[in-house]
Amino acid sequence: xxxxxxxxxxxxxxxxxxxxxxxxxxxxxxxxxxxxxxxxxxxxxxxxxxxxxxxxxxxxxxxxxxxxxxxxxxxxxxxxxxxxxxxxxxxxxxxxxxxxxxxxxxxxxxxxxxxxxxxxxxxxxxxxxxxxxxxxxxxxxxxxxxxxxxxxxxxxxxxxxxxxxxxxxxxxxxxxxxxxxxxxxxxxxxxxxxxxxxxxxxxxxxxxxxxxxxxxxxxxxxxxxxxxxxxxxxxxxxxxxxxxxxxxxxxxxxxxxxxxxxxxxxxxxxxxxxxxxxxxxxxxxxxxxxxxxxxxxxxxxxxxxxxxxxxxxxxxxxxxxxxxxxxxxxxxxxxxxxxxxxxxxxxxxxxxxxxxxxxxxxxxxxxxxxxxxxxxxxxxxxxxxxxxxxxxxxxxxxxxxxxxxxxxxxxxxxxxxxxxxxxxxxxxxxxxxxxxxxxxxxxxxxxxxxxxxxxxxxxxxxxxxxxxxxxxxxxxxxxxxxxxxxxxxxxxxxxxxxxxxxxxxxxxxxxxxxxxxxxxxxxxxxxxxxxxxxxxxxxxxxxxxxxxxxxxxxxxxxxxxxxxxxxxxxxxxxxxxxxxxxxxxxxxxxxxxxxxxxxxxxxxxxxxxxxxxxxxxxxxxxxxxxxxxx
Numbered sequence: 001x002x003x004x005x006x007x008x009x010x011x012x013x014x015x016x017x018x019x020x021x022x023x024x025x026x027x028x029x030x031x032x033x034x035x036x037x038x039x040x041x042x043x044x045x046x047x048x049x050x051x052x053x054x055x056x057x058x059x060x061x062x063x064x065x066x067x068x069x070x071x072x073x074x075x076x077x078x079x080x081x082x083x084x085x086x087x088x089x090x091x092x093x094x095x096x097x098x099x100x101x102x103x104x105x106x107x108x109x110x111x112x113x114x115x116x117x118x119x120x121x122x123x124x125x126x127x128x129x130x131x132x133x134x135x136x137x138x139x140x141x142x143x144x145x146x147x148x149x150x151x152x153x154x155x156x157x158x159x160x161x162x163x164x165x166x167x168x169x170x171x172x173x174x175x176x177x178x179x180x181x182x183x184x185x186x187x188x189x190x191x192x193x194x195x196x197x198x199x200x201x202x203x204x205x206x207x208x209x210x211x212x213x214x215x216x217x218x219x220x221x222x223x224x225x226x227x228x229x230x231x232x233x234x235x236x237x238x239x240x241x242x243x244x245x246x247x248x249x250x251x252x253x254x255x256x257x258x259x260x261x262x263x264x265x266x267x268x269x270x271x272x273x274x275x276x277x278x279x280x281x282x283x284x285x286x287x288x289x290x291x292x293x294x295x296x297x298x299x300x301x302x303x304x305x306x307x308x309x310x311x312x313x314x315x316x317x318x319x320x321x322x323x324x325x326x327x328x329x330x331x332x333x334x335x336x337x338x339x340x341x342x343x344x345x346x347x348x349x350x351x352x353x354x355x356x357x358x359x360x361x362x363x364x365x366x367x368x369x370x371x372x373x374x375x376x377x378x379x380x381x382x383x384x385x386x387x388x389x390x391x392x393x394x395x396x397x398x399x400x401x402x403x404x405x406x407x408x409x410x411x412x413x414x415x416x417x418x419x420x421x422x423x424x425x426x427x428x429x430x431x432x433x434x435x436x437x438x439x440x441x442x443x444x445x446x447x448x449x450x451x452x453x454x455x456x457x458x459x460x461x462x463x464x465x466x467x468x469x470x471x472x473x474x475x476x477x478x479x480x481x482x483x484x485x486x487x488x489x490x491x492x493x494x495x496x497x498x499x500x501x502x503x504x505x506x507x508x509x510x511x512x513x514x515x516x517x518x519x520x521x522x523x524x525x526x527x528x529x530x531x532x533x534x535x536x537x538x539x540x541x542x543x544x545x546x547x548x549x550x551x552x553x554x555x556x557x558x559x560x561x562x563x564x565x566x567x568x569x570x571x572x573x574x575x576x577x578x579x580x581x582x583x584x585x586x587x588x589x590x591x592x593x594x595x596x597x598x599x600x601x602x603x604x605x606x607x608x609x610x611x612x613x614x615x616x617x618x619x620x621x622x623x624x625x626x627x628x629x630x
Contacts, residue, residue: 017085024085027121028065031083031128038064038127039083041091041113043134044144044276044447045098046546048359048553056144056447058276059134061093062127088130089115098134099552100142101545110137116145118152119270120244124277131273140542144449147537148269151456152177154535155314158463163316165470168334172316177456180265180436181275182249184306184444185282186257186294187229193292197572201564202557203296203445204361207573210302214256221254229259232289236261239281245274255303265311265436268456272449275308279445295445298364305365306444312455313436314338324435325421329398333476336388336397338459339380340480340487341466342437343388345458346430347487349531350376351511351522353430354441356454358519358550360557362443363627367514372429372440374519375505375512377492379431381422385491391481392488427496457537464534516554517623523547551619558626562612569605577601 031039040060047056067084068077095104095111104111113132121130134143141147159175162168193199198206225233233250240247240263249262263274279295286293298305314322322338325331346353353376357366367373380388387400406416425431429441442451462483469479489508495501502512513519522528524547532538538546577598584591611629616622 020089021085024083024088027088027128028083031065031123034123036065036123036126036128038062039087040127040129041093041115041132042129042273043093043113043132044449045134046101046142046144046549046553047099048550048557056276056445057280059093059098060127060129061091063087091132093134095134095136095142098142099549100136101548101552103136103138103140103142103541103545108137111135111142112137116149116269116273118149118267119273122243122277124243124281131270140545141538142545144447145269145272147453147542148272148449148456150537151453151460151535152268154460154537155456155463158460158467158535159314159316159322161467162337162463162470165467166333166337166476168330168337169316169318169320172318172320174317176315176317177268177452178265178313178315178436179268179271179448179452180263180311181271181442181448182260182262182307182309182311183275183278184253184258184260184308186255186299186306187232187259187286188257188292188294190287190290190292197568198561198564199292199294199299202561203294204299204364204561205301206561206565206568208301215254215303218254220252220256220258223252225250225252225259228289228291232286232291233259233261235285236278236282239285240274240278243274243277243281245277247278253304253306255300258304258306265313268312268452269449272447272452275448297359297361297443297445301364305371307365307371307440308442308444308446308448310439310442310448310451310455311433311436312439312452314459321435323432323437325400325402327402332400333397336391336400337466337476337480339384339432340388340483341459341462342430342455343378343380343491344462344465344483344487346376346378347490349454349458349461349527350490351513351519351525352528352531353454353458354511354513355519355523355550356451357439357441357443357446358513358516358523358554359443359446360516360554360561361445362441363515365443366441372427373496373501373512374441374514375496375502375510376429376441377490377496377505377510378437379425379428379493380491381432382493384422384432385488385493388484388491389488391477392484394481397477397480425493425496428492429496453537457531457535460535461531515627516550517620517627520547520550520554520623521620523550548619551623554623555619555626558623558630559612559615562608562626562630566605566609566612569601574598574602574605 040062042058042060044058065081065083066079067082069080072078091113093111093113094109096106096109111134113134116131116133119131133146133149135141135146155177156175163172237247245263247261247263251260253260282293320334322334325335354374365371384400402421405419407419408416420434430437430439439451442448466479466483469482505512524543529540529543532543581594616625
């Protein structure tokens with residue numbers, strides 16, 4: 001059950017207190033009618049998901065709809081059922097107890113939640129959840145949501161400026177970013193989960209034997225959904241539609257036990273919130289059916305990992321899509337302008353886009369099985385690429401023709417299928433999908449807010465660059481060509497899985513940051529700080545703090561994995577080895593090389609413990625050591 005915020009709250013930042021009171025009363029009355037007993041500011045700390053089974057969960061503190069009757073003259077004042085209007089909009093929490101990169105300390109701990117009025121308020125388990133941003137006493141972001149909200153403002157500001165400078169879509173009064181996520185995950189039984197300390201502690205298996213039949217028979221993808229899983233999926237659909245998020249697609253994924261669910265796209269900030277809500281609801285509902293959902297990017301070696309493909313587009317409030325070609329000149333010029341901005345943004349800030357999906361779990365996924373590589377490129381289709389290159393050579397903006405062919409089955413009982421404008425490249429980290437781009441690099445346990453914030457920011461920055469040229473007298477055509485001229489090296493239509501691709505990418509000047517420490521070393525750079533500050537998304541202080549948090553999250557996760565591995569060997573593997581050897585006490589000739597093998601296991605485990613003891617103190621050095629040595 002949801003309540004959409006009144007439109008006045010979306011356009012007014014200083015509404016009079018009587019307006020605030022009416023809004024709070026409307027939500028309170030709605031909550032009472034629907035059986036809610038309390039409320040909570042729901043926000044999104046920089047926890048990094050932990051890559052544990054629950055994925056990226058929000059934070060909340062539940063408050064009852066109760067307060068003292070302050071007008072009473074009694075010393076011990078009575079209480080009443082009420083919702084003081086101030087509590088709808090702002091709350092306070094201990095910022096020092098959440099990851100903050102040094103922006104909060106125990107003696108300077110104040111942090112505040114403030115209602116994101118562009119995202120739906122909803123009721124879950126009798127508690128009204130109010131989606132919020134989370135900032136320090138000084139207004140610094142220590143959450144996932146705030147940069148996304150700022151990036152949406154940047155897209156709106158620079159998008160409207162660009163439209164004004166080009167004369168396109170003069171009736172537009174807003175430019176919005178939209179997002180639709182594709183959530184992949186594994187489902188296993190509670191019994192199987194509880195039997196594995198590595199799954200419990202790390203969200204993935206650290207050791208094991210490959211099954212004889214994995215995904216090589218291609219039996220699971222789009223196969224019939226097992227009844228037990230189907231029951232869970234249908235329950236999730238029911239719960240999510242009550243939250244205002246219709247989950248329209250459910251199917252088996254490629255690996256055994258792997259599945260996917262997708263909603264209808266929405267405004268980026270509201271869509272990101274619904275994804276976090278989905279992960280929470282999915283975990284709770286699975287537990288009720290003695291199942292466990294694994295959101296880790298790579299819970300099992302040798303089969304596909306899980307992503308959260310993040311589809312995004314930019315549209316005016318009049319319905320004009322920057323990433324969708326149309327049937328007239330104006331629509332096509334808007335389209336090539338929008339695509340040029342994304343191409344230029346990816347080319348200029350390539351390392352930042354890689355950082356947006358950096359994480360220990362995703363390191364195992366990127367470049368493995370079906371996942372895109374860590375080299376950030378985009379595929380726009382051969383025909384569109386040729387058109388953009390013609391613009392660089394002096395051709396007009398218009399001229400890209402969407403010719404939809406038909407795949408003819410040559411059967412009288414089935415009609416020919418209309419094909420897409422371009423073929424689909426699943427090896428590209430960011431392919432074009434006809435009316436949107438799909439960021440395939442996002443990890444399944446991530447909060448997709450920051451990857452989306454980065455995509456928004458690089459596009460807004462390119463819009464700013466194009467507007468500056470237009471305001472200096474450069475023509476629209478030439479401005480588009482100028483952005484594309486030094487940017488087309490990020491466009492690649494070939495097979496990004498091919499073994500020769502990394503070498504070719506290097507000749508194009510594209511970085512291949514295969515591990516999280518390598519990526520994070522490129523995050524808090526002068527160019528990143530300048531980008532975020534110019535677009536009003538992150539300050540230099542916030543960039544430094546976020547870098548520290550990302551390093552800390554990586555170090556924490558890999559350290560837990562190493563300790564878990566050591567403990568599993570000592571408490572599970574070695575006792576099993578000893579028991580196995582005892583079986584051959586009366587027939588040692590049948591033991592084979594077991595004794596030597598088991599001794600080697602103990603020796604290697606001791607070496608791992610020794611390496612752990614040499615962990616450096618400095619955070620970035622610690623992360624690099626964990627990646628390269630542990």
